[in-house]
Amino acid sequence: MKRVETAIVIGGGIAGLTTALALGRLGIDVKVFEQADSLREVGAGLTVWSNGMYALDELGAAQDVLKAGQVVESFRFLDEAGQVLGAVDLARLERLVGQPSVTIHRRALLHALAQVLERTVSGCSIHLAEKFLRYKQDGGHVAAYFESGSVHEADILIGCDGFNSLVRKQVLGDTDRNYSGYTCFRGVTEFPEAEIPRGAVWHTNGVGTQFGLLHTGAGQMAWYATANMPSGVIEDAHERKDYLLDRFGSFHELVPRLLGATESSAILKNDIYDRSPIYKWSDASVLLVGDAAHPTTPNLGQGACMALEDAAVLGRAVKGGGSVEDIFDRFCKRRMRRTSFVTRSSRRAGAFNQSENQWLLKCRDKLTAALFKGGSMPTIDKIMGYKI
Numbered sequence: 001m002k003r004v005e006t007a008i009v010i011g012g013g014i015a016g017l018t019t020a021l022a023l024g025r026l027g028i029d030v031k032v033f034e035q036a037d038s039l040r041e042v043g044a045g046l047t048v049w050s051n052g053m054y055a056l057d058e059l060g061a062a063q064d065v066l067k068a069g070q071v072v073e074s075f076r077f078l079d080e081a082g083q084v085l086g087a088v089d090l091a092r093l094e095r096l097v098g099q100p101s102v103t104i105h106r107r108a109l110l111h112a113l114a115q116v117l118e119r120t121v122s123g124c125s126i127h128l129a130e131k132f133l134r135y136k137q138d139g140g141h142v143a144a145y146f147e148s149g150s151v152h153e154a155d156i157l158i159g160c161d162g163f164n165s166l167v168r169k170q171v172l173g174d175t176d177r178n179y180s181g182y183t184c185f186r187g188v189t190e191f192p193e194a195e196i197p198r199g200a201v202w203h204t205n206g207v208g209t210q211f212g213l214l215h216t217g218a219g220q221m222a223w224y225a226t227a228n229m230p231s232g233v234i235e236d237a238h239e240r241k242d243y244l245l246d247r248f249g250s251f252h253e254l255v256p257r258l259l260g261a262t263e264s265s266a267i268l269k270n271d272i273y274d275r276s277p278i279y280k281w282s283d284a285s286v287l288l289v290g291d292a293a294h295p296t297t298p299n300l301g302q303g304a305c306m307a308l309e310d311a312a313v314l315g316r317a318v319k320g321g322g323s324v325e326d327i328f329d330r331f332c333k334r335r336m337r338r339t340s341f342v343t344r345s346s347r348r349a350g351a352f353n354q355s356e357n358q359w360l361l362k363c364r365d366k367l368t369a370a371l372f373k374g375g376s377m378p379t380i381d382k383i384m385g386y387k388i
């Protein structure tokens with residue numbers, strides 16, 4: 001049986017770089033193709049929960065990510081007035097998994113992953129400004145065609161090209177995307193170090209809205225704010241800031257201060273979509289990974305963590321040997337139940353948290369207080385306390 005010797009990875013995001021790391025560490029010659037002219041991520045923060053850090057540790061990247069980010073020291077749920085409703089027992093989570101949870105600026109995460117790749121893998125090259133168009137398979141080889149006119153061949157091709165993946169489109173055809181009914185604004189701002197609750201991730205429940213602040217280290221705070229609205233509205237940056245200041249003006253004082261401190265031009269907006277879980281991620285020598293395979297809403301902070309888990313599991317599957325079909329089969333069997341559970345749980349959490357029904361909101365706040373009374377909750381253990 002032929003060993004996998006060469007791989008093409010489409011997309012140089014979180015899934016792409018960690019997949020390259022997982023394959024490169026096994027001695028596979030990996031070429032990463034990214035459509036942008038630099039490796040870049042949007043200016044926002046991210047939580048890599050313990051389960052994601054566990055996967056990063058297996059890939060030899062946990063320490064670098066830890067250094068570039070901030071260990072989460074308090075994860076609290078608050079009401080609009082700033083009253084604490086509950087908290088996640090982070091020490092317990094760390095004991096379960098053996099890794100802390102970390103908040104990090106997305107750019108810093110991508111930079112750390114690129115550095116680990118460069119330092120630890122010799123057979124990996126990154127090709128920028130290369131937009132993938134399609135693939136063609138023939139006799140156990142796959143050829144990738146790019147907008148630039150270049151064509152590259154390898155034993156396998158891994159689609160890490162995100163939500164609007166062209167690799168996915170070719171593997172599966174058109175698949176439905178679901179608009180959640182809410183949008184998410186995000187930003188990052190410098191904030192006086194003395195006023196930053198060190199290692200804080202504080203999530204505030206509102207009426208049809210959620211506001212989260214994340215201390216990402218080095219005097220920086222990242223935040224997110226959700227609101228129920230149709231997709232495609234409030235696209236102007238200045239309008240966004242006015243809208244947010246008005247909508248969140250009555251929240252506990254850190255919220256309007258953070259919004260006020262953020263440059264209008266640094267406020268991002270993403271209408272929140274996911275796709276229903278599907279049970280086919282491969283086509284012979286082609287496989288989907290990360291958001292290309294199982295895009296989820298951000299309610300549980302797990303999209304990137306799932307991509308990290310995918311990369312480590314793919315590394316294990318390749319190490320296990322066998323035909324490409326066997327390898328991809330093993331990967332899918334290990335990942336499908338887990339990722340569909342996370343996608344569905346996240347969708348449900350979003351519907352609940354975005355509710356505007358007063359009775360349901362009272363239940364939500366009471367439930368949060370009751371569930372997190374001892375600091376732990378079975379769902380947190382199952383999702384964030386998971387070891388691949």
Ligand SMILES: Cc1cc2nc3c(=O)[nH]c(=O)nc-3n(C[C@H](O)[C@H](O)[C@H](O)COP(=O)(O)OP(=O)(O)OC[C@H]3O[C@@H](n4cnc5c(N)ncnc54)[C@H](O)[C@@H]3O)c2cc1C
Nearest residue numbers: 011013014015035047132162290291298301302303304305
């Ligand atoms: C508001 C919000 C908050 C979130 N918070 C968290 C969180 O706290 N924790 C967490 O774990 N996850 C979080 N996520 C989810 C996380 O951002 C994604 O799951 C993750 O970025 C997916 O990584 P990816 O590499 O699969 O896809 P992407 O990040 O989309 O990367 C895809 C890459 O492929 C490139 N590409 C696309 N098409 C082509 C092509 N044709 N040719 C070449 N290159 C191409 C793109 O340029 C990009 O670089 C959040 C998401 C949102 C929207």
